[in-house]
Amino acid sequence: MDTTSSELLSVVASRELAGKHTVFAGIGLPTLAASLAHLTVAPDLEIVYESGVCGAHPSHLPETIADAVLITGAEAVLPMPALFGNVLQGGHIDVGFLGAAQIDRWGNLNSSVIGDWAKPAVRLPGPGGAMEVMANSGEVFVVMRRHDRRSFVDQLDFCTSPGPDRALADGIRPLGAGVTRVITELGILARAGAGEPLRLVAVHPGVSADQVRAATGWDLDVADDLTTIEPPGEAELRRLREEVDPERVYLR
Amino acid sequence: MADAVAAFVHDGDTVSLEGFTHLIPTAAGHEIIRQGRRGLTVVRMTADIVVDQMLAGGCVRKLVSSFVGNSSAGSLGELRRRIERADPEPLEFEEYSHYGMICRYLAGAQRLPFYPLRSYAGSDLPSVNPGIRKVRSPYDEDDQVYVVPPIHPDVAIVHAQRADRAGNTQVWGLTGIQAEAVYAAKKAVVVVEEVVDDEVIRRDPNRTLIPAHAVDAVVACPRGAHPSFAQGYYDRDNQFYRGWSAISADPARLRDWLAEWVLGTRDHAEYVAKLGERYWAELAVDEALSLPVNYGRRR
Numbered sequence: 001m002d003t004t005s006s007e008l009l010s011v012v013a014s015r016e017l018a019g020k021h022t023v024f025a026g027i028g029l030p031t032l033a034a035s036l037a038h039l040t041v042a043p044d045l046e047i048v049y050e051s052g053v054c055g056a057h058p059s060h061l062p063e064t065i066a067d068a069v070l071i072t073g074a075e076a077v078l079p080m081p082a083l084f085g086n087v088l089q090g091g092h093i094d095v096g097f098l099g100a101a102q103i104d105r106w107g108n109l110n111s112s113v114i115g116d117w118a119k120p121a122v123r124l125p126g127p128g129g130a131m132e133v134m135a136n137s138g139e140v141f142v143v144m145r146r147h148d149r150r151s152f153v154d155q156l157d158f159c160t161s162p163g164p165d166r167a168l169a170d171g172i173r174p175l176g177a178g179v180t181r182v183i184t185e186l187g188i189l190a191r192a193g194a195g196e197p198l199r200l201v202a203v204h205p206g207v208s209a210d211q212v213r214a215a216t217g218w219d220l221d222v223a224d225d226l227t228t229i230e231p232p233g234e235a236e237l238r239r240l241r242e243e244v245d246p247e248r249v250y251l252r
Numbered sequence: 253m254a255d256a257v258a259a260f261v262h263d264g265d266t267v268s269l270e271g272f273t274h275l276i277p278t279a280a281g282h283e284i285i286r287q288g289r290r291g292l293t294v295v296r297m298t299a300d301i302v303v304d305q306m307l308a309g310g311c312v313r314k315l316v317s318s319f320v321g322n323s324s325a326g327s328l329g330e331l332r333r334r335i336e337r338a339d340p341e342p343l344e345f346e347e348y349s350h351y352g353m354i355c356r357y358l359a360g361a362q363r364l365p366f367y368p369l370r371s372y373a374g375s376d377l378p379s380v381n382p383g384i385r386k387v388r389s390p391y392d393e394d395d396q397v398y399v400v401p402p403i404h405p406d407v408a409i410v411h412a413q414r415a416d417r418a419g420n421t422q423v424w425g426l427t428g429i430q431a432e433a434v435y436a437a438k439k440a441v442v443v444v445e446e447v448v449d450d451e452v453i454r455r456d457p458n459r460t461l462i463p464a465h466a467v468d469a470v471v472a473c474p475r476g477a478h479p480s481f482a483q484g485y486y487d488r489d490n491q492f493y494r495g496w497s498a499i500s501a502d503p504a505r506l507r508d509w510l511a512e513w514v515l516g517t518r519d520h521a522e523y524v525a526k527l528g529e530r531y532w533a534e535l536a537v538d539e540a541l542s543l544p545v546n547y548g549r550r551r
Contacts, residue, residue, distance in 0.1 A: 027324050051272055051273060051426050051428075052272075052428070063324070063488070064324055064488065064490075065273065065324075066272060066273030066426050066488075067488065068274075068425070068481055068537065071425045071426065071483055077425065077426060077427070078427075079427045079431070080350075080354050080427075080428055080429040080432075081354055081358060081429070081432065084350060084354055085351070085354070088351070089351065089369065089370050108374075112347070112376075112377075118380065119336075120335065122332075123320065123331070123332050123336050124321075125319050125320055125321030126317070126319050126320050126321075126347055127318055127319070127348070127349040127350070127375075128298075128318060128319040128349070128350050129349065129350040129351065131349040131351075131371045131372065132349060132350060135370050135371050135373070136370060158376045159376040160375060162373065162374030166375075168374075169374060170373040170386075171386075171396045172370075172373035172374075172386075172396055172397065172398075174373065
């Protein structure tokens, strides 16, 4: 069965949510992954959105993190101080999903600028709640549409969302492990937590470790027991296409 | 609305506009453009379309924000031109994270000198924003934490579903940071879909997010949050969001848009009428009523 990159990333990310209880999801691929996991490997998963929605049960696929369909039928809708203060900073999120323009080997993320902050070549949306998701979630999964040297960099142009190593160096012990999984079209990079760099642990069929190394802007470690990712199965794809995103809002 | 903006928004003021994707006070932003305010500091967590429009309208000198983008629908052309190329003039920009902004409002609302949060450690943001500082816990020498300063806008403008004449304001759906913004500000204007009888509010007091004592003016302005939405009233205009990136990418096109839709309309009612009933029918929502609760009454 032919799969698009959105389908591939969503299915692979959804599998990683097996056994998780609460996930902080942004819109797009994280929503697809969390929704699919809810139907497959994590039926009890509570999906929390930055807008304040906990336990969303939307009738349609949401187009934004604040879509009206997320409100109707939700288990709770919290004001922002409660969502960010009690839920997130209080340590109630197992997995946070983040994206970024740049990532480095320690899982630090840049979503603010390309170039100098004061006079950037490209002004990106900025931190939003990504810094809080990174600082407070048990672990963070990153889904990157592009795996190349412009995104997987040796040095970030700007560190918007620092992982635990940078936080510790700044004298503050973070709650979570930072980025533990990075899912891309080429494979999966993983790290165990503080002090560990990202390593290549799995590749998609037909992708070689050298290919991933060449697309990564730092000297990428490869796991001794590198595995090949099981391609999306028919059942996973059917649920994703027919139940999660039948109107193909994100499944391009 | 014209009276409220004339009375409460002055050149050079710090103006907070809040509403997290839901209930964005767009009509108020448009009226500020119509009245030609200059030199404003705009405080808004998610600087989105209405901020891009106010920038293009020449109203804004400085922006305080934690997210600058056209939601998930693309980019803000005017904002990027001002930050990336100082075109047509530089924009002073103060960047925080979402919770940093929330804590600034909390500190402002509660008259605290700062508010601590478990963010920013290891980030580059403190190096470009002197407002973000690290302090030692007074209880444990080894414990450090970042803090943010309070914010006290001259005026906060928020949109809501309904209020009574006195300003008791009810919101449902996403309640965002509106109440804290109102309490942090020196003056507060609440724009509502409808002004209702006192009895409507009093029959459901838990739904009141902002009590009248915090409100200086109530403005009735149906559909005043477009292109954002009002839960239970009308849906988000996703097509408008998707279309905005192309409009704002081209400065001439953006100024034509402003000339036609903001400066070319007398008020928001005219803007609403110009869009047309068929347009609004597309954004209509069905009913999903909550069940009444029993507040009880002494026998």
